[in-house]
Amino acid sequence: MKKQITKWLPTAKVMSLFSVLLLASCAGKDAGQEEGAGMTPLETDFIQLSAGDANSTHSYPGSIEGSVNVDIKAQVTGYLEAVYVKEGDYVQKGQNLFRIKGEVFQEQVANSDAGLKAALAAQTSAKIEVEKLKPLVEGKVVSEVQLKEAQARYTAAIAQVAQAKATLGSSKINADFTLIKAPVSGFISRIPNRIGNLVTPSDATPLTTLSEINTVNVYFSMSESDYITYKKETQTEKSVTLILADGSAYEHKGKLEAASGNIDRTTGSMPMKALFVNPDKLLRSGGTGRVVIDHIQNNVIQIPRTSTKDIQDKFFVYKLTDSNTVAMLPIRVSGNSGNSFLVKSGLQPGDKIAINRIDALTHGMKVVPKIIKTSKTTK
Numbered sequence: 001m002k003k004q005i006t007k008w009l010p011t012a013k014v015m016s017l018f019s020v021l022l023l024a025s026c027a028g029k030d031a032g033q034e035e036g037a038g039m040t041p042l043e044t045d046f047i048q049l050s051a052g053d054a055n056s057t058h059s060y061p062g063s064i065e066g067s068v069n070v071d072i073k074a075q076v077t078g079y080l081e082a083v084y085v086k087e088g089d090y091v092q093k094g095q096n097l098f099r100i101k102g103e104v105f106q107e108q109v110a111n112s113d114a115g116l117k118a119a120l121a122a123q124t125s126a127k128i129e130v131e132k133l134k135p136l137v138e139g140k141v142v143s144e145v146q147l148k149e150a151q152a153r154y155t156a157a158i159a160q161v162a163q164a165k166a167t168l169g170s171s172k173i174n175a176d177f178t179l180i181k182a183p184v185s186g187f188i189s190r191i192p193n194r195i196g197n198l199v200t201p202s203d204a205t206p207l208t209t210l211s212e213i214n215t216v217n218v219y220f221s222m223s224e225s226d227y228i229t230y231k232k233e234t235q236t237e238k239s240v241t242l243i244l245a246d247g248s249a250y251e252h253k254g255k256l257e258a259a260s261g262n263i264d265r266t267t268g269s270m271p272m273k274a275l276f277v278n279p280d281k282l283l284r285s286g287g288t289g290r291v292v293i294d295h296i297q298n299n300v301i302q303i304p305r306t307s308t309k310d311i312q313d314k315f316f317v318y319k320l321t322d323s324n325t326v327a328m329l330p331i332r333v334s335g336n337s338g339n340s341f342l343v344k345s346g347l348q349p350g351d352k353i354a355i356n357r358i359d360a361l362t363h364g365m366k367v368v369p370k371i372i373k374t375s376k377t378t379k
Helices: 002-039 103-138 144-177 224-232
Strands: 042-048 051-072 078-083 096-100 179-181 186-188 208-223 240-243 255-258 269-277 288-304 309-311 314-320 326-337 340-345 352-354 367-371
Touching: 051 186, 051 269, 051 326, 051 340, 103 144, 144 179, 208 224, 208 288, 224 269, 224 288, 240 269, 288 326, 352 367
Parallel strands: 042 367
Antiparallel strands: 042 352, 051 208, 051 288, 078 096, 096 179, 186 208, 208 269, 240 288, 255 269, 288 340, 309 314, 314 326, 314 352, 326 340
């Protein structure tokens, strides 16, 4: 048994050593092949950069609101007796919307009217008393004090008539409030209350909301730097486009206005709004979209999007060096124009950057450069 063990142990060691050498040889062969492939110059197209004017676009998410949004609330307390409209209806200014049960308010009107009539009668009586006493005072039949007392009662009667008229007017106003009419034309929102519900002026939820959407406002915020750029530009009109929720562009152009006079300190942004006409009633309050604003930038470098490499939200390009190698450089972009990025920093006019084989290039790699002549880098 010992002889067999002695016989097989050297053989196992030899086989193990042979395996290690074989693996090392294969690894070295593969590494040599990769190194050789990496040293082969790669034919690559380059463009030479130049500066010029560019039309860039900036887009901002926005919320759509009607030019007039009115919460319809009850101005008197009572039970809802009638609803004349349905949710989603378009109503005209002055159209009947709701009616609150109004018998008690009609009784108040009748009571106030009766009070006014009584006050008018008292006023007439007091006036007659004054007219009767005037000749008696002149004939020294009664004292002047009695006339003054009658005149005071007449003055009080006049005040009571005015008070009664005001009470009657208030009662009529409350009675009129039982019929709720549309203050503006627009679309009816949700109607949470039903016939028979008690409604009051203090209700947190309105009877409905009425939105006038012949013109709509799209509210959004732009950064302070974008706002400064916008104010510095000299164009009198801005090309403002609205991208709808389905990705299509709204057919009417908008007008840009500031929605506030100050920059929001908490966000560092400027509230803005874009006004759009809405003849077809396509845009509705509560909707969303993206406001796209065109900017003209002068003396800026444009590079194709395809010439950049995006690594962790940072952009890089491959620049051709004097030794026909490429250097991977970080750049900063200030926006985009069509299929091009606008370079903020990292490149200069006259630099040559690769426009193909971006994924195959590495920093310091030898290349066979081919300069592509182009009048615009946006192509």
